[in-house]
Amino acid sequence: MHYNWKVIIVFVVLNLFFGISDQRTGLIIKPEPIQKFESERFANTVLNTEKFKGLEDRFNRFLVQWQIPGASVAIAVNGKIIYTKGFGYADTVKRIAAQPYSLYRLASVSKLITAIGVMKLVEEHKLSLDRKVFGPNGILNAEPYRGYPDPRFEHITVRNLLDHSGGWSTRWGDPMFLQNVIARQIGKPLPLTDLDFIQFALSRKLHFEPGTSSFYSNLGYVILGRVVEVASGMPYETYIRNKILIPLGIYDMCIGKSKLSEKARDEVEYYELPNAPTIEASDGSGEMVAKSDGGNNIEALGAAGGWIGSATDLLKLVLRVDGWPFPADILSAKSIHDMVTVERKGFSPLGWRKIAGNGDWIRTGSYAGTACVIRRMPNGVTFVVLANSCSYIGPHMPLTFAAMLGRELQKVDLH
Numbered sequence: 001m002h003y004n005w006k007v008i009i010v011f012v013v014l015n016l017f018f019g020i021s022d023q024r025t026g027l028i029i030k031p032e033p034i035q036k037f038e039s040e041r042f043a044n045t046v047l048n049t050e051k052f053k054g055l056e057d058r059f060n061r062f063l064v065q066w067q068i069p070g071a072s073v074a075i076a077v078n079g080k081i082i083y084t085k086g087f088g089y090a091d092t093v094k095r096i097a098a099q100p101y102s103l104y105r106l107a108s109v110s111k112l113i114t115a116i117g118v119m120k121l122v123e124e125h126k127l128s129l130d131r132k133v134f135g136p137n138g139i140l141n142a143e144p145y146r147g148y149p150d151p152r153f154e155h156i157t158v159r160n161l162l163d164h165s166g167g168w169s170t171r172w173g174d175p176m177f178l179q180n181v182i183a184r185q186i187g188k189p190l191p192l193t194d195l196d197f198i199q200f201a202l203s204r205k206l207h208f209e210p211g212t213s214s215f216y217s218n219l220g221y222v223i224l225g226r227v228v229e230v231a232s233g234m235p236y237e238t239y240i241r242n243k244i245l246i247p248l249g250i251y252d253m254c255i256g257k258s259k260l261s262e263k264a265r266d267e268v269e270y271y272e273l274p275n276a277p278t279i280e281a282s283d284g285s286g287e288m289v290a291k292s293d294g295g296n297n298i299e300a301l302g303a304a305g306g307w308i309g310s311a312t313d314l315l316k317l318v319l320r321v322d323g324w325p326f327p328a329d330i331l332s333a334k335s336i337h338d339m340v341t342v343e344r345k346g347f348s349p350l351g352w353r354k355i356a357g358n359g360d361w362i363r364t365g366s367y368a369g370t371a372c373v374i375r376r377m378p379n380g381v382t383f384v385v386l387a388n389s390c391s392y393i394g395p396h397m398p399l400t401f402a403a404m405l406g407r408e409l410q411k412v413d414l415h
Helices: 005-018 050-065 107-123 151-155 158-162 179-186 194-202 218-232 236-248 291-295 298-305 311-318 333-340 391-409
Strands: 070-077 080-091 307-309 361-367 370-376 381-387
Touching: 050 070, 050 080, 050 391, 070 311, 070 391, 080 311, 107 158, 107 218, 107 236, 107 298, 107 307, 107 311, 107 333, 107 361, 107 370, 158 218, 179 194, 194 218, 194 298, 218 236, 218 298, 236 298, 236 311, 311 370, 311 381, 361 391, 370 391, 381 391
Parallel strands: none
Antiparallel strands: 070 080, 070 381, 361 370, 370 381
């Protein structure tokens, strides 16, 4: 058979440059370049001085008190990382110590990452916070985002998804953790994709008029992942990595896996309570598994709760969106102001979890085996704590970390 090699070479080059079309959505998928870099590895001995001994003793006692096997901490003052430390174990069986570069599931801290990506697209003039998401003039205006029975879907804006006012309440539970129910409803076997969850939501009515109330919604941020894809012309994870993380020297952060057997290098083990119930595996195998080991669908949570990362890398990112002059922010002052300004009582900031009038910003994240918190304090101190268990208080664990470490840092001379 005779081949026209010139034609073949041109075809290959075009595919590499422009990407391949996703037949489901028409999105042009641009292949992600292979990165050979690694994030900077901060060791336990870096910037570790005697003045932190009291804090370290208190932190170790805290982990024992709450039966948390391991955690990593990173602290910055006035934009400079001054302290990094791993406490306890990343893996108790193999006796692998937690390190500042250990990777953890970030849970809902992923929402802050997504919000940063959305604001970056706004600054690139590819999105608007007031742009409609669904409908003929919406961002997601083609199949499979059509055929919804509730016309109020066409009222949802990008801002509504960011501040949890898209129209979904938690009255009947969080759909992102009801995969078996949804699989039966849509007649599709597990595992479900993010698109399956979105299509299920589109087939039902909204719980309230978008923009009139605010209820915490993982689903809204899952939809934002698709918004980022369409606006940027590349897969969600690729856009976040290539346009935000990699330029900052952050290479290890990525969307994680549901099964511990597939976890990334340097990723910790996750620990639930001894009597924690098992659930049906999210992969459709029918096995009864721990939520932290194949039960929760980490891949589908994606933009809402799928990222993994280290305390040091996460701190490096937050320092570039904190509104302070050093180091220079990657977003404009207006974008950062929009993210932390809550215009109506009872609504949420964009990406962040709690914003106090004195400049105390907090982002938390938790699910089975994971507790994470970022705190940007008004005195110029910013810290990150990532842990491989959330103890028995579950979603309250991150704020407990934030309060304890905030108190202890007041006892340390950081200047």
